[in-house]
Amino acid sequence: MFAELWRDDRAIEGLPIRLVIALVVGVASLSVMMNTIGGLDAMTVTELDVAPEPEVIEAEETELTLTVVEPDGEPVADATVVVSGGTATLDGVVTDRTGDDGSVDVDVDPSLGPNQDEGTVEIAVKPPASGGYTDRRANTDILVVADD
Structure with missing residues (x-):
């Protein structure tokens, strides 16, 4: 059973592209949030x-x-x-x-x-x-x- 799992490399086929997509979406979301917060005058003193x-x-x-x-x-x-x-x-x-x-x-x-x-x-x-x-x-x- 362990020998079969050791030879199975299908689990990493889509992993790199999924990480790249998650990173791009995260950076875009962070950029939108920072622009929104920066534009709020109520938060400045x-x-x-x-x-x-x-x-x-x-x-x-x-x-x-x-x-x-x-x-x-x-x-x-x-x-x-x-x-x-x-x-x-x-x-x-x-x-x-x-x-x-x-x-x-x-x-x-x-x-x-x-x-x-x-x-x-x-x-x-x-x-x-x-x-x-x-x-x-x-x-x-x-x-x-x-x-x-």
Whole structure:
């Protein structure tokens, strides 16, 4: 019985052509799916950044204008801005929501440690729920310098 199976080579007659056909059909299907996924705008997200004004402040109470922007510079409304101490110290965390023009005014009172000439205040953004926005990259920090 095993001798008969050993001499039987009919099982591989159609195998190579079937593999080629399966490969071609698979590549074509994958190409169609990738084009469909690439064309969906709902699956893309836009990275946000913050444009602070001024970018350099002294270690004293200061009003900042923070504008949340898209990569092309368009302002984003209804984003929550979170201002916290980096290497400069703040008394607490300051949060506020941007208006229709994408900006918000916040008051900060940073302080520097002894023998510290400069520090930073960090800004984070919680994007609005609608719009497909994200804030994964670091935003522009505000430089705090010692007042003379």
